[in-house]
Amino acid sequence: MSDDETTVGDGGGDGAAPDARRVGGRYVIGELLGRGGMAEVRRATDVRLGRTVAVKQLRTDLATDPTFQARFRREAQAAAGLNHPNIVSVYDTGEEMAPDGSHVQPYIVMEYVQGRTLREVLDDGRKLLPERALEITAGVLAALDYSHRAGIIHRDIKPANVMLTPTGDVKVMDFGIARAIADGTSTMTQTSAVVGTAQYLSPEQARGETVDSRSDVYSTGCLLYELLTGRPPFVGDSPFSVAYQHVREVAEPPGTHNEELPAELDAITMKALAKKVEDRYQSAAEMRADIQRHLDGQPVDAPTALVAAVPVVAAAEPETSIFRPALDEGDYEEEKKKRRWPLVVGLLVVLALLVGGIALAVTLLGSEKEVPVPDLSDQTLGQARRTLDEAGLTLGSVDREPSDVAQGLVIDQDPGADELAAEDSDVNVVISAGAETTTVPYLLGDTRDEAAAKLEERELTPNFQEADSTEPAGTVIRTDPNADTPIELGGSVTVVLSLGPVEVPGVVGRTEEQARSILQDADLEVSVDEDTTTPAEPGQVLEQTPGAGSEVARGSTVTITVSRYEEPTPTPTETPTESETPTEVPTETPTETPTDSESPDAGTAPGAGPSPVDGPEPGPSASEQAVPAAAPARSTAPHRRPRRHGRRGPRSDQESAATA
Structure with a gap:
């Protein structure tokens, strides 16, 4: 781990969990995740929200510097405003009194990310496919583009500050912190933070100059170089020698270390690594767009043509000039004639060579090699x-x-x-470019013809089905896929039409068997409840739910209540024998004097009173009449006492025996 490297996620740490303490009143500090020359990161629990977070605190010696505290506070607040899926989120910032009470220690609460850093992936010796390397770099550039537009320059892009989640997402860490550190350094000798990341420094950072967002572009180029080749663009015995190479030397194209890389990747990487800022990609978005063009199979903007090597011509050896003596006037004409012949011969030779060259070129072109x-x-x-x-x-x-x-x-x-x-x-x-797509139209409530027409407009094929529903018959009740779902042209859409509701027939008063038959013929299910208390014919339907005439979906359940009533069994009365015939016991209740209508003969004996209605004729003696009077015929109806008419008269022997 470099001097300022920290890890947010499953880290190693020293394995010694510190005593639980709280930061900011709500973050319970846990085990160490990473430690560097600038800060340390610990796992923590947010007791207020019940989630795991990572808390980063500056080292004690740095936290005592008021200037650094102010810069850290400003940058931490700026980083907290960065909300992007490729950036480790900053949830909270604050200051906490150091345990010894000697100073205030700033802290940042960050998203806890599970995963591995690119440094860990590269150190494992894993070789990334070029396409995957470009996808990771594009994620880093997306984060940088967002931060640059927010006015934040990262200044420390390197594999240790890029995480890969278990799902393959890219997360960039340490936004704002690197800016605060960089603001306190003007040269490499003032802090080990810059030295520790010399392999990813931009030339202007190495020279101690003011940097802008294009410095992050250069560092991202170094990152891409290492992802493609497994090594950084420059290596050396010391950070200073590496920084010198960033300033003075041109890196070898990645293709020299990996022959399978296409020329476009060399072009993208080398443009990002240009020494002059004006020769680089002018923004993270521009570099990301070029990467995306290559991934989409389109030509990239970065120049791919290599400058042809120009042979160096050695300087000509100095020649010795011999001056001929001057001619006199008489020799001039003769000399002039002598010089014409070589000229004519030379012209003829040149002409012959020209004709021969043309013929040779035609021959060569005509016999060009074909494959x-x-x-x-x-x-x-x-x-x-x-x-x-x-x-x-x-x-x-x-x-x-x-x-x-x-x-x-x-x-x-x-x-x-x-x-x-x-x-x-x-x-x-x-x-x-992949299949052309459209979206499923909204069809709910449409008729079959309307749905078919809408699908045909979007070059989709309907697959009609029917299902029970209370919606009007023949209307669409659902589709698969749902409305607005992307689908390839020519794809099939399942359209389910309603069979319409059915009217519940009335079955109250019918037998259970009749009710079942009627309801099942109407495509309805039957559920039976039993009623044992209401006097009715057993097996008769007393109630139904839903009621007759209700509209329900086919296949719905109708509950019928069926009578299971049984007549109560009366308590039997024993028939007394002759020996058990009760003797007449005088009653203590005074007897009323019968009226004329009750007894036509006032002198009638007590045993000759009026006989019961519809009862048998009185017999010759009281003992003979007592037996049939005490044993009335059995009935399935409850036993009831006979109803008497008129005023009650004196009891006769027969009455006493009957009531006994």
Whole structure:
């Protein structure tokens, strides 16, 4: 771990958990996650929100500097305003009195991120695919673009400050803190923080100059270089020698360390590593856009053509000049004639060479070497480029068209496969942009024809089905996928139509079997409740829910209440025998004098009173009449005493025996 490196996430630490203490009144400090020359990070629990966080506190010796405290406070507040999915969130900032009470110690509460830093990934010796390296770099640049627009320069982009979550997301750490540290340093010798990250310094940082957002672009170029090659662009025996190389030397292209890398990646990386800030990408967004163009199979803006090597011509050896004596006037004409012949001969030689050269060129051009064009179908752009290189051809223009073939694969080429093409000539390709998509329209409540028309407009195929519902018959009650869901053109959409409601028939008063048959014929389910208290014919339907005439969905359940009533069984009365015939016992209750209507003969004996209604004729003696009077015929109805008419008269022997 470098001097200022800290880790937010599953870290090592020293394994000794400090005594639990609180920061800010709500953060219970836990085990150490990382320690560096500038700060230490510990896991903590936010007792107010019940979540795990990471608390970063500056080292004690730095926290005593009032100037640094003020800068740290301003930068921490600025970092807290950065809310981006590729940035480790800052939840809270504050100051806490040191345990010894000697000074105030600033702290920052950050998002606790589970995962590994890029430094850990690289140290494991894992080789990243170029596409994955570009995706990670694009995530870093997205975070930098957001922070730059917020006025925050990171100044310390390096693998240790970039985390990968278990889901592969990119998280950039230490926003604001690096700015506060950098503000206190003007040269490399003033703090070990700069020395510790010399491999990712921009030239202007190494020179101690004022930096802007393009410094972060350079550092990101160093990061991309290491992701592509497994090593930083410059290495040396000391941080100072590495910083010197950043200022004075040009890095080798990544392709010199990894021959499988396409030229476009060399171009992107080397443009980010330009020594002059005006030659670099002018923003993180510009570099990210160029990376995205390459991932999409489009030409990049960074120049890919290499400057042709110009041979150095050695200086000509000095020649010795011999001056001929001057001619006299008489010799001049003769000398002039002598000099014409070589000129004529020279012209003829030049003309012959010219004609011969033209003929040779025509011959050579006419016999240009041709090679068969390989089949590039279903290859990625990088694979197609390597295939063409091996065949002695070069990749030409790249176009994109919608296709059912997976996005990014070659779907067409010119010249076609197995055709002959001149060696080193271009092969133009078309790659798939993926299938064209649309969205599922809103169809709820539409009729079958209306739904079919809407789907046809969007080049979708309906798959109609029916289901029970209380909605009107023939109307759409749901779709799969749901409305507004993206779907490929020509895709199928399941459209479910309502079968419509059914009217519940009335079954009250019918038998259970009849009710079941009627309800099942109406596509309804039957549930039975029993009633044992209401006097009714057993098996008769007393109630139903829902009631008759209600509209329900097909297959709904109708509950019927069926009578299970049983007549109560009366208590049987024993029939007395002759020996058990009670003797007449005088009653203590005074008897009333019968009226004329009750007894036509006032002198009638007590045993000759009026006989019961519809009862048997009185017998010859009281003992003979007592037996049938005391044993009335059995009935299934409850036993009731006979109702008497008129005023009650004196009891006769027969009455006493009957009531006994």
